[in-house]
Amino acid sequence: MKYALLVYQPREIFDRRDEGMIAAGRAYGEALQAAGVLVGGAGLDSPQTATTVTLRSGKRQVHDGPYAETKEFLGGFGIIDVPDLDAALEWAARHPAAGFSSIEIRPLQGFYFPGAAGKTSQ
């Protein structure tokens, strides 16, 4: 079963990201890799850097900013492959941001697309 772990954080957290938090995120990703459950994932830059695009009546509309102005924003995501929801919950609870973020767990629907691009991280 593949699940997406979606990490939602208050805006302030994006501005307060430091070496320690980044190192903790990296260690978490490595732990997922070592356990053989990681499909892929990344941390995201702050919502100020976001651009949103829609196509309506064939017309492309681009606007500055994230999809919705809310209190919390998507700060990162991972896709893991584990036997069931309990196993996914266990991994989600170990996320270094779990203490100050909300981690939503969603099963992937149908197909997923392993890609050739970006095989290496950075």
Next chain:
Amino acid sequence: MSRSARGAIEAVARDSYGRLIAYLASRAGDLAGAQDALSDAFAAALERWPMDGVPEKPEAWLLRVARNRMIDAARRHRVRENYEQFLLQLAEEAEDIAATHDRFPDERLKLLFVCAHPAIDPAARTPLMLQTVLAIDAARIASAFLVSPAAMSQRLVRAKNKIRQAAIPFRVPEPAEWEERVSFVLDAIYSAYTTGWESLTDAGSSHRALAGDAIAIGRTLVQLMPNEPEAAGLLALMLHCEARSAARYASAGEFVPLDRQDTALWSRPMIEEAEKHLRSAAAFKRMGRYQLEAAIQSVHAHRMVSGKIDWPEIVLLYEGLVQIAPGIGSLVGRAVALAQAGKPADGFARLEEIPAARVAAYQPYWAARGHLLELLHHPAEARAAFARAASLTDDPALREYLFQRAGGDE
């Protein structure tokens, strides 16, 4: 239709429905699919058994038909990759069960843990248990929970879809998570009981039947978790309350408070059963919320033989309960027990400590406050508290009683 065939089908449905569902669903990871397949199997039995006779192993027969239905359904819809493997395994097991004299494995404990999984909407947990473990139909559950049948079946469908799509596992929790996960199961069962208990005036209602259903699940749970004292504690608590159902209202329907109930109307067999479970729980020396609540009820039950209530003992039990489960009910209960033990001022001080926001809509708080103010000789304030309590209950008999204590017949 031959009577024996119908009787056999009804007997299997009554005794084995929960076990059959648990067995099929725990292997497929799909509760809704298991229910559909099993109802098809029962329909097939209604058709075949009167003609062919009742099979030697009716449950194995039903399992085999249900398994075939699940294979058909799997072929029609695209399903998860591990489904195929499950079906093969199930086919083998079904043959084994048919060939041996053993009953199939009892997976109901896993089913209960799935129904009360933290990833399931709390409002769906109790209905899900009632529907899948006891085969109670959605319409009856809906009327007991005072929601429309459509809303209830939507709630149940959503929960079952979540189990399948998010792959909530059918398993018994690890020791590290045991206590918390058990408490979710116990709370869901107790919630069925209290929902039924609150409307005893309407004795024939589906609402009321729910209390009996909760006790049935409680009994099953004690069998399935023989080493969990809180399961026995919960059953003892429900039995103690249920034992008094005939004494809660006088002949004309008036509410009778617990300490004035006629103990001759209490059910002795139920009290004895409750005491037996409470004793077996105590042997584990692992105290918990439900054992303490049952112990408090046990002290009340003792009035049947001693003619009095040991309030200081009840105070002690509430002190323990407040440590473990500082819910509003135990805080109010402790205050009343202190007052009844001869310390109304201490009791009132405890009531005053409870934050106002928690008691605004909590009827027992206002009834307790009225009672304590009366003991402390503040009749005007007592009347106001009783009037507030009366306006917070939906039980007509209780409302009438509280209005009487408020000194009016509004």
